[in-house]
Amino acid sequence: MKIELENVKPRDIERRSFEIITEELGDRKLDPDKELIIKRCIHTSADFEYADSLCFSDNVVAKAMDAIRQGACIVTDTQMGRSGVNKRALARYGGEVYCFMSDEDVAATAKANGTTRATASMDKAAQLDKPLIFAIGNAPTALVRLYELIEEGKLNPALIIGVPVGFVNVVQSKELIMKADVPYIVARGRKGGSNIAACICNALLYMIDDRRD
Template sequence: MVLSDVTLQDFIGPAEIEAESLRIIDSEVPKPRPFQGEQWQIVRRMIHTTADFEMLKLVRFHEKAVESGLNALKDGAVIVTDTEMARCGMPLRRLDPLGCSVRCLMNDERVVARARAEGITRAKAAVDVAVSEIKPEIYVVGNAPTALIRLVEHFDNGLVSPALVVGMPVGFVNAAESKALLLSRGMPYVTIEGRKGGSALAASVINALAMIAL
């Protein structure tokens, strides 16, 4: 189809959009695929979210990430994320049936006060509060490298052992480096190499896992 010739009749209805999108992704990534089974369902959802087939080269899974993440969701995990966008990207219609909840602490009074008192970013302070007071099973980092770095520090100090870390901070300063740090540790992770990432991408991983769990 030539794009200049598109008419209103050419657009697919809302009920078919997702199914058609996934069909297109499957057709453009023929078998044998670099990811199989549940990992492919997650990566396919990430491609669906970004329209970026480079995910096929960039996504990295810890060997226990899928199993550990699914078990946590089925047990009603508490999920903490670093942005409101990611929180909104994990809809209650998928989390409520599993008994899961998702929180973003960036505007929490405790976080704001701690960041101001210690002269650190709110992203760091939010991880500190989450680790000490909430103890979530799953961490979803889609924006702030400082959040992911702080989480690794707490892991190194034996203060946290999450069931899953979705580590996908985006940007040009410390984003790639923070993900490389995550890759070097033993926490179950889903991450991507390099500068790409973002809240929508990170949320898509939890959505894919929740859909599998359901």
């Protein structure tokens, strides 16, 4: 078999990728507000299931973009997720990305309380006195704790990106967060990941940049 590489210039690779995604989605109509988020998740994963699995609360994209413009910070549940967010783009609006998973006090609290570090890191994040976007790509226990904090009136996030991946309580934690009174973007089912969490943050950032031009 002869392997033929497609001749695409470096700066055109992403554009060409989105063209292919659009072609393969075919007649499928996506809500224009959500289209770039859905396509970027497919771009990040090569998995077209995201066209069906992504769930959005009412008007969430406009709300999320407003929060970013007003300097919202992003909290992740993995260093990978933190690493994947475009921090330079976020900083233009005054935001930063936090991940408390490796903090010694978080490890100690988790051990003392018999919880996951993800749970303890959400409690730490809830102390921040800033508008917050949570980008949860790994730990369903983080999502469950966010639900509890919201129900207890201790947290009022600007957005929860609920896309943990896996097999234990992942499906349930996502259904739970969609019952909370909070703006959300959730990938229903088992799939997701820190890469998906970061890519949804970046999609929102790039949408703001596009509209600014």
